[in-house]
Amino acid sequence: MRTGVIAKKMGMTRIFQDDGRHVPVTVLALDNVQVVSRKEAGRDGYVAVQLGAGTAKAKNLSKPERGHFGKAEVEPKARVAEFVVAEDALLDVGAELTADHYVAGQMVDIQGVTQGKGFQGGMKRWGFGGLRATHGVSVSHRSLGSTGQRQDPGRVFKNKKMAGHMGAKNRTQQNLEIVRTDVERGLLFVKGSVPGHKGGWLLVKDSVKVARPDGAPYPAGIRQAASNDTAPADTPADAEANVAATEGQEG
Numbered sequence: 001m002r003t004g005v006i007a008k009k010m011g012m013t014r015i016f017q018d019d020g021r022h023v024p025v026t027v028l029a030l031d032n033v034q035v036v037s038r039k040e041a042g043r044d045g046y047v048a049v050q051l052g053a054g055t056a057k058a059k060n061l062s063k064p065e066r067g068h069f070g071k072a073e074v075e076p077k078a079r080v081a082e083f084v085v086a087e088d089a090l091l092d093v094g095a096e097l098t099a100d101h102y103v104a105g106q107m108v109d110i111q112g113v114t115q116g117k118g119f120q121g122g123m124k125r126w127g128f129g130g131l132r133a134t135h136g137v138s139v140s141h142r143s144l145g146s147t148g149q150r151q152d153p154g155r156v157f158k159n160k161k162m163a164g165h166m167g168a169k170n171r172t173q174q175n176l177e178i179v180r181t182d183v184e185r186g187l188l189f190v191k192g193s194v195p196g197h198k199g200g201w202l203l204v205k206d207s208v209k210v211a212r213p214d215g216a217p218y219p220a221g222i223r224q225a226a227s228n229d230t231a232p233a234d235t236p237a238d239a240e241a242n243v244a245a246t247e248g249q250e251g
Contacts, residue, residue, distance in 0.1 A: 052077025
């Protein structure tokens with residue numbers, strides 16, 4: 001089991017496939033996702049990595065939070081979350097995860113807070129049919145109808161579906177497909193819709209029902225050091241050896 005990532009919902013668009021078909025996708029952005037802390041079995045009783053994403057102003061953090069980020073030597077994060085992982089999937093503090101943590105065609109589970117709808121009636125909230133349009137019904141066409149019994153038991157049972165606050169619930173949507181990834185811009189393109197509003201934070205994890213593809217990196221897709229990315233293909237010593245070998249062949 002490897003770690004997930006924290007992503008920000010940017011909105012929806014569509015992607016055209018090679019055969020001309022278009023796929024509706026939700027764009028998720030990985031905003032400076034770094035490992036803030038790691039939990040170990042011997043010390044903490046379980047194995048997990050704590051990730052942080054986004055950027056927060058230091059003045060808006062509490063003193064313990066500032067100390068926590070300072071100990072990890074990472075900039076303050078706007079969102080922090082923990083992911084339980086296997087022993088061999090622990091990451092070093094400060095490591096940055098990139099969009100190539102996932103591959104095209106992979107299934108993921110996405111967790112977030114749904115959009116709040118405020119106070120809604122039974123028909124919108126639960127799909128009730130309402131009362132009749134005529135034959136004695138006036139004013140209360142969209143009411144719930146009877147909610148309880150008579151003298152016995154003389155009360156409304158708990159968890160009865162009634163009007164109330166709709167939305168703003170923590171929900172997980174399973175088996176969503178990663179259509180495409182953009183490592184340079186840190187974007188994930190997920191097929192269909194995901195919970196939450198634009199700008200909201202989401203937790204993206206490997207699907208628990210579909211096996212992880214072989215192409216997905218393990219333990220994680222980590223950004224390499226800049227010096228490694230910009231290193232020349234041949235060192236000066238290699239270049240001199242190649243020139244000497246070429247001159248020897250000509251001689």
